[in-house]
Amino acid sequence: MTPLSVIWDPDPVAISIGSLEIAWYGISWSLALLAASWIFARMVKREGLDPDITISGFMYGAIATIVGARLGHCLFYEPQEYFLHPFMSDFPWIKLLDIRGGGLASHGAAIGLLVGLWLFARKWKVPYIWILDRVAVMVPLSGALVRLGNLMNSEIYGEATSLPWGFVFVRNGETLPMHPTQIYEALAYLAIFFLLAHLYWRTKLAEQKRGVIFGLFLILLFAVRFAIESIKLPQEDWEMGLALNMGQMLSIPFIVAGGAILLWAWRRPAQLYKNMPLAGGQPGKGVKKR
Numbered sequence: 679m680t681p682l683s684v685i686w687d688p689d690p691v692a693i694s695i696g697s698l699e700i701a702w703y704g705i706s707w708s709l710a711l712l713a714a715s716w717i718f719a720r721m722v723k724r725e726g727l728d729p730d731i732t733i734s735g736f737m738y739g740a741i742a743t744i745v746g747a748r749l750g751h752c753l754f755y756e757p758q759e760y761f762l763h764p765f766m767s768d769f770p771w772i773k774l775l776d777i778r779g780g781g782l783a784s785h786g787a788a789i790g791l792l793v794g795l796w797l798f799a800r801k802w803k804v805p806y807i808w809i810l811d812r813v814a815v816m817v818p819l820s821g822a823l824v825r826l827g828n829l830m831n832s833e834i835y836g837e838a839t840s841l842p843w844g845f846v847f848v849r850n851g852e853t854l855p856m857h858p859t860q861i862y863e864a865l866a867y868l869a870i871f872f873l874l875a876h877l878y879w880r881t882k883l884a885e886q887k888r889g890v891i892f893g894l895f896l897i898l899l900f901a902v903r904f905a906i907e908s909i910k911l912p913q914e915d916w917e918m919g920l921a922l923n924m925g926q927m928l929s930i931p932f933i934v935a936g937g938a939i940l941l942w943a944w945r946r947p948a949q950l951y952k953n954m955p956l957a958g959g960q961p962g963k964g965v966k967k968r
Contacts, residue, residue: 682842683855690831690849706827710820711740717816721878728955735798739813742794743787750786784821784903785928791817807888808951814895815878818871821899822864829860836862836909857909866902870895885950889943896936900929 693700719732795813799806828834832849836857844855877891878884884891907925917923 683844683846684858685848686829686832686845686858687848688830688832692830701827702830703827706823706830707744710823711736711743713823714739714813714816714820717819718812721812721815725954726956731802731955734801735809738794738798738801739791742790742797744782744790746790746793747782747784747787750783750789753786784824785925785932788932802955804954805888805951807892808954810892811884811889812878812891814892815871815874817895818867818874818899822867822871825860825864825867829858829864834913835859835911836906837911856911859906859910862906863902866906867899870898870902873898886948887943888946888949888951889939893936893938893940893943896932897940898936900932900936904929904933 688702690701690703691699692702692705715732715736718735719729722729722732791813792810795809796806799809832847835845835847836859838844838854839857840855841857843858845858846852846855874891874895877894904926907923907929910923910925912918912923913925
């Protein structure tokens with residue numbers, strides 16, 4: 679053990695009142711969803727749109743993200759436990775819905791969110807790429823908060839390291855310092871958030887170049903995920919020995935899609951949004967200018 683390593687052994691339960699326990703991980707998810715809702719509300723107000731969009735967007739986004747994250751974990755990381763059953767009567771429906779007792783996968787959350795936002799765009803009759811560009815700004819901040827929840831759970835960390843900031847995850851029986859990949863990801867996601875927030879609030883990309891922010895988001899966030907996954911310990915035994923783990927394999931399509939979207943968006947002529955649902959309930963001619 680290196681002298682400067684961090685001995686890490688926090689209680690994953692933040693608040694305990696009788697039989698009621700509130701975990702840090704649950705708090706991190708709640709803060710992630712609230713932060714996203716607050717940022718989206720500011721965007722809606724800034725653009726002079728119907729404020730009811732905020733509540734609707736939060737409901738669609740939150741439900742789709744959580745459902746997608748849970749289903750993604752079951753499908754990508756534990757298919758033999760949940761889906762590979764010879765008879766439907768054996769399907770563990772209760773365990774599939776047990777968020778507190780099971781895992782959540784960020785790639786599944788991303789897929790679920792994309793589906794939920796598509797449904798939201800249809801309901802409000804707004805361009806799909808409009809909501810994708812704006813949600814792309816808030817997702818990295820939410821992701822950073824969730825990774826801090828993983829840190830409090832002493833989970834999803836990296837291999838052994840001799841670096842002075844290695845964490846000894848005592849709760850998991852570790853005796854050597856390990857890469858605190860939760861912190862690496864959280865810091866990287868924060869950097870992406872500040873970059874995309876600058877592009878949204880300080881430039882006209884979101885108004886005139888549809889898809890540029892979303893394309894950048896996909897490339898940057900999943901490239902970071904791909905890189906950091908290379909030093910993470912396998913989450914499941916079947917991943918051991920693979921050239922790429924499941925997190926890396928799932929990141930590649932998002933990176934490729936981001937490159938294609940960015941190229942498509944950058945080559946399109948500048949174009950303002952029209953017929954957006956403005957405050958007051960009437961469709962407007964375009965996004966409110968700064």
